[in-house]
Amino acid sequence: MEVRGVPTNEHQNWELEGFRDYLRLLARLQLDPRLQAKLDASDIVQQTLLQAHEHRDQFRGQTEAELAGWLRSILANTLAAAARRFAADARNLGRERSLQDSLAESAARIESWLAAEQSSPSERVLRVEELVRLASALAQLPADQREVIEFHHLKGWPVAEVAEVMQRTKPAVMGLLFRGQKKLRELLQEAGEP
Amino acid sequence: MNEELAESSQRQERLQEILLGYVEAAEAGKAPDQRGFLAAHPEFADEIADFLASYQQLNQMATPLRESNERQAGMDAIQAALLPHRAGTTGRSTETVGVIDKSAPPAELGQLGDYKLLREIGRGGMGVVYEAEQISLRRRVALKILPFVAGVDSRQLQRFRNEAEAAAHLHHSHIVPVFAVGCERGVHYYAMQFIDGQSLATVIAALAEGQEKAGNGQQPTSEKERTSGNSTQAVGAISTEHSARTHRFYRTVATIGRQTAEALEYAHQTGIIHRDIKPANLLLDSRGEVWITDFGLAQFRSQVGLTMTGELLGTLRYVSRTSRSRPNGRPSPSAHGNGCAGTLLLWVLPCCSCWSASLPQRH
Numbered sequence: 001m002e003v004r005g006v007p008t009n010e011h012q013n014w015e016l017e018g019f020r021d022y023l024r025l026l027a028r029l030q031l032d033p034r035l036q037a038k039l040d041a042s043d044i045v046q047q048t049l050l051q052a053h054e055h056r057d058q059f060r061g062q063t064e065a066e067l068a069g070w071l072r073s074i075l076a077n078t079l080a081a082a083a084r085r086f087a088a089d090a091r092n093l094g095r096e097r098s099l100q101d102s103l104a105e106s107a108a109r110i111e112s113w114l115a116a117e118q119s120s121p122s123e124r125v126l127r128v129e130e131l132v133r134l135a136s137a138l139a140q141l142p143a144d145q146r147e148v149i150e151f152h153h154l155k156g157w158p159v160a161e162v163a164e165v166m167q168r169t170k171p172a173v174m175g176l177l178f179r180g181q182k183k184l185r186e187l188l189q190e191a192g193e194p
Numbered sequence: 195m196n197e198e199l200a201e202s203s204q205r206q207e208r209l210q211e212i213l214l215g216y217v218e219a220a221e222a223g224k225a226p227d228q229r230g231f232l233a234a235h236p237e238f239a240d241e242i243a244d245f246l247a248s249y250q251q252l253n254q255m256a257t258p259l260r261e262s263n264e265r266q267a268g269m270d271a272i273q274a275a276l277l278p279h280r281a282g283t284t285g286r287s288t289e290t291v292g293v294i295d296k297s298a299p300p301a302e303l304g305q306l307g308d309y310k311l312l313r314e315i316g317r318g319g320m321g322v323v324y325e326a327e328q329i330s331l332r333r334r335v336a337l338k339i340l341p342f343v344a345g346v347d348s349r350q351l352q353r354f355r356n357e358a359e360a361a362a363h364l365h366h367s368h369i370v371p372v373f374a375v376g377c378e379r380g381v382h383y384y385a386m387q388f389i390d391g392q393s394l395a396t397v398i399a400a401l402a403e404g405q406e407k408a409g410n411g412q413q414p415t416s417e418k419e420r421t422s423g424n425s426t427q428a429v430g431a432i433s434t435e436h437s438a439r440t441h442r443f444y445r446t447v448a449t450i451g452r453q454t455a456e457a458l459e460y461a462h463q464t465g466i467i468h469r470d471i472k473p474a475n476l477l478l479d480s481r482g483e484v485w486i487t488d489f490g491l492a493q494f495r496s497q498v499g500l501t502m503t504g505e506l507l508g509t510l511r512y513v514s515r516t517s518r519s520r521p522n523g524r525p526s527p528s529a530h531g532n533g534c535a536g537t538l539l540l541w542v543l544p545c546c547s548c549w550s551a552s553l554p555q556r557h
Contacts, residue, residue, distance in 0.1 A: 134255050153256040158221045159214065170218075171210040178213060178241070181248035 016049050019068065022135040023048055023075050029154055030079055039082050048075045065128040137187035145180030148173055209238050213245055305329075307378035309337050309385065316393075325388055328373070334388040335373060338488075358384060360466050361489035368457035370477065370487040389485050394450070394473035446482065453484040461489065 027041040051074050052059075059070050138146050144166070151162045152173075159177075163170045212235055219226055228246060232239055304311055309326040315336065316323045326337040358375035365371070374385040454476060461468065468475075468489055477485040 130255055149252065153252045156256075159217055170214055171207060174210040174214045174217065175206065177217075178210070178245055181245065181252060185248045185251070 016052055016071070018136075019071055019132065020045060020049065021139040022068070022132045023071060025131075025135040025138060025150070025154075026072065026075060027079060028150065030076075038086055039079075044078055044082060045075070048078050051078065064132075068128045068132070133188060133191050137184050137191060140187055141180055141183055145176050145183065148176040149180045149184065152177060209241055212238060212242070216242075216246075217249075306337070306339070306383060307376065309335065309383070311337065326385075328385065336370075336386045336388045336487075338384040338386065339382070360464075364461055364464060364466065364489060366457050366460045368453045368484050368486060369461065369489065370485045372489065386487065389477045389479050389487070391477045391479035391485070394476040394478060394484075397478060398473055449482075450476070450478070450484050454486065457484070457486050461486075 023045045024041050027044050031039060031041065048071065052071055055074075059067065061067055061070060138149065141149070147166060148162060151157045151165065152159065157165075159170050159173055163173045166173065168176075216226060216231060232242055235242060306326075308329050310329055312325045312327060314322060315325050322339050324337045324339070326335050327333070328335050355375055358372060362372040362375070370389055371387045372384065373387065376383060376385075454471070458468065458471070466489065468486065470488065471486070475486060475488045477487055479485060
């Protein structure tokens with residue numbers, strides 16, 4: 001997946017496709033588990049990319065990192081709007097308060113994530129390329145291996161918690177982690193050596 | 195063949211247990227020395243070395259993602275780890291500021307920057323309020339934590355800070371002084387002088403309750419009041435005046451209105467509009483003095499829109515008609531405040547018996 005040398009504003013033929021896995025990864029990390037059942041990360045990312053394409057003349061940056069940041073902000077707005085829609089639906093349907101709160105908090109968290117993203121751009125510039133590669137490699141893993149890696153490494157959950165959420169034993173989680181990491185490393189090495 | 199398979203699966207299980215031991219020790223902050231760990235399990239040397247290398251590489255790559263997760267999780271962490279349970283939050287939750295919930299044990303609340311959180315004293319649409327100690331100055335403060343953390347973008351955040359700074363310049367004996375506005379670990383907060391008292395919303399609720407009980411000849415003592423000590427003095431005084439139906443009750447209500455109007459007038463002279471005057475934002479201290487709180491926050495709420503509770507800017511019931519009638523929402527400051535104060539008086543007065551037949555429904 002070629003993401004280096006992302007075309008700048010002048011080029012009409014710019015490559016957003018390379019960011020799809022990256023945005024999906026971010027969306028999955030941001031979505032509350034209760035929202036994940038309702039909102040498909042792929043749909044959200046599709047909307048995000050469509051919007052980016054429609055408003056491409058608004059992008060002012062030059063670099064891949066700036067493009068990634070711009071896409072992240074569109075993603076965050078799309079996610080927050082979707083979460084809010086569900087919060088409103090839950091209210092209208094008279095759903096229990098905890099669900100409403102959880103949805104509203106999700107929306108707020110997504111916005112704060114965006115603010116944090118924007119507030120410290122410098123350290124992130126270096127990492128974007130790496131994260132884009134990581135996201136592409138993750139997308140190629142079997143779902144259970146990918147989930148274990150996302151929960152444990154990217155969300156920072158302890159093994160015990162991962163086991164509980166995935167309804168597996170802790171040793172089974174370690175088995176998935178072992179195989180997932182191994183496969184991921186191979187994929188990353190392939191991607192790193194063109 | 196079957197034996198081989200069984201053997202390899204047993205070997206795999208053994209490996210998983212070993213790796214689990216390593217990761218769990220690392221999670222507990224006691225990661226074993228890698229070389230020693232490898233030496234202890236020579237039969238798995240290759241697998242373990244491979245695992246550890248991948249583990250560290252991934253850990254490093256994930257750091258920026260986790261950091262941003264942790265920042266945004268600041269509020270979650272506070273909600274989950276520091277807050278007492280949410281039981282008892284009723285439909286009136288936006289007006290519970292000032293209500294003291296002693297039923298929750300004063301657990302270890304933790305710290306936010308220079309502030310040591312002591313106990314939760316209220317929560318509303320604009321966030322959770324804690325009684326806290328500012329460690330460096332050893333003073334008691336009320337620390338309001340804003341639930342939506344940051345707004346949609348940094349410009350809006352800046353506007354919020356500007357508003358709060360302007361509010362910090364207000365010096366009036368009926369306005370709660372703002373000490374600081376800041377951000378710690380991604381959590382935005384607003385530190386004010388701690389007022390030992392109760393909100394007018396609580397007082398009104400207590401009066402209404404007392405009215406119901408008056409028929410039975412009971413003193414209006416709710417659970418909340420009995421547990422909150424000194425701060426109920428003002429409420430008690432008003433209750434007594436109220437149930438005795440004395441002139442002093444009306445005088446007290448008038449004083450509340452006057453002090454509020456004076457404080458608003460002062461703020462408007464300075465060019466600052468509160469925009470959300472309502473009973474929950476008026477505190478009565480133990481001497482019965484009024485303190486207006488939450489200056490500079492309504493503006494912020496308008497920017498984050500319907501984020502938390504779906505409330506409109508300025509709780510509609512108390513927004514002055516002058517503000518409502520102008521489509522651009524920018525009334526002349528003094529007209530705005532006077533309207534608010536007037537509406538407030540109408541809310542306190544129905545608590546006297548002659549108005550009770552038309553006591554408006556509270557939600």
